[in-house]
Amino acid sequence: MTVQNDNAPGWIEEIAWSAEGLVPAIVQDAQSGRVLMFAWMNREALARTAATGEAHFWARSRQRQWRKGEESGHVQQVTELRIDCDADAVLLRVEQIGGIACHTGRERCFFRRFEDGRWIVTDSVLKDPADIYGR
Amino acid sequence: MTVQNDNAPGWIEEIAWSAEGLVPAIVQDAQSGRVLMFAWMNREALARTAATGEAHFWARSRQRQWRKGEESGHVQQVTELRIDCDADAVLLRVEQIGGIACHTGRERCFFRRFEDGRWIVTDSVLKDPADIYGR
Numbered sequence: 001m002t003v004q005n006d007n008a009p010g011w012i013e014e015i016a017w018s019a020e021g022l023v024p025a026i027v028q029d030a031q032s033g034r035v036l037m038f039a040w041m042n043r044e045a046l047a048r049t050a051a052t053g054e055a056h057f058w059a060r061s062r063q064r065q066w067r068k069g070e071e072s073g074h075v076q077q078v079t080e081l082r083i084d085c086d087a088d089a090v091l092l093r094v095e096q097i098g099g100i101a102c103h104t105g106r107e108r109c110f111f112r113r114f115e116d117g118r119w120i121v122t123d124s125v126l127k128d129p130a131d132i133y134g135r
Numbered sequence: 136m137t138v139q140n141d142n143a144p145g146w147i148e149e150i151a152w153s154a155e156g157l158v159p160a161i162v163q164d165a166q167s168g169r170v171l172m173f174a175w176m177n178r179e180a181l182a183r184t185a186a187t188g189e190a191h192f193w194a195r196s197r198q199r200q201w202r203k204g205e206e207s208g209h210v211q212q213v214t215e216l217r218i219d220c221d222a223d224a225v226l227l228r229v230e231q232i233g234g235i236a237c238h239t240g241r242e243r244c245f246f247r248r249f250e251d252g253r254w255i256v257t258d259s260v261l262k263d264p265a266d267i268y269g270r
Contacts (some may be wrong), residue, residue: 011252026161026170033168035161038224050249083254084244085237089173091245102220109219110226112187117146119218 008043016088026030030093036101039108053078072132074098105129149248151223152264158225165214165228171236172244188213207267209233
């Protein structure tokens with residue numbers, strides 16, 4: 001499925017897409033309420049997310065769309081999709097398959113907390129990334 | 136307090152600042168776990184947030200720093216500050232004074248949910264913005 005600007009559904013065009021055609025996406029665990037990760041979506045990633053119920057994003061560094069979990073199996077099943085007041089950010093509540101959202105093998109990407117002028121790692125690695133990605 | 140690139144503390148420089156010198160900031164209610172809002176910070180906003188314990192942001196539209204609640208009184212007292220694996224997003228847990236984070240007078244900015252191809256307003260206005268901002 002390819003979504004073009006000129007034929008995207010109205011609900012997609014209600015979003016205040018950035019100049020690069022992206023919108024920030026916050027992913028929250030539906031059970032624990034923990035914020036798992038932050039990523040970006042383009043129109044196609046959002047359309048696929050809505051159509052399939054699985055989270056899709058746009059990888060800015062690799063300039064390509066990706067389905068979360070396509071390599072790791074750590075798919076995110078979307079239970080709720082929200083938009084903010086300015087329509088320039090989306091919020092996904094998800095069931096995180098495998099209980100691991102971060103490529104480091106941790107539950108969430110936000111595993112460092114600010115303490116006394118430093119970022120302290122608070123969460124342990126649940127699975128070795130080498131085992132997740134088979135490298 | 137003005138924070139320059141060349142004298143910012145190390146923990147601030149660990150952040151992968153965008154080309155515009157900004158980082159996305161997700162704000163989550165410390166009690167309910169609800170994601171309240173999404174905004175941007177520059178170095179100074181983040182430094183002030185850490186120094187004062189109150190959330191500060193960078194308003195891209197107005198090109199100025201703002202202290203959340205400076206007009207409304209709806210200050211956000213930060214209980215936890217986190218950074219993600221790529222150091223390109225921050226997460227704040229806050230005590231939301233007044234129980235209203237959104238300029239529309241709602242608890243949170245993410246008050247619209249995607250349903251059957253439309254964005255549906257799910258949260259009611261708790262206080263008339265005219266009463267909040269005295270306009």
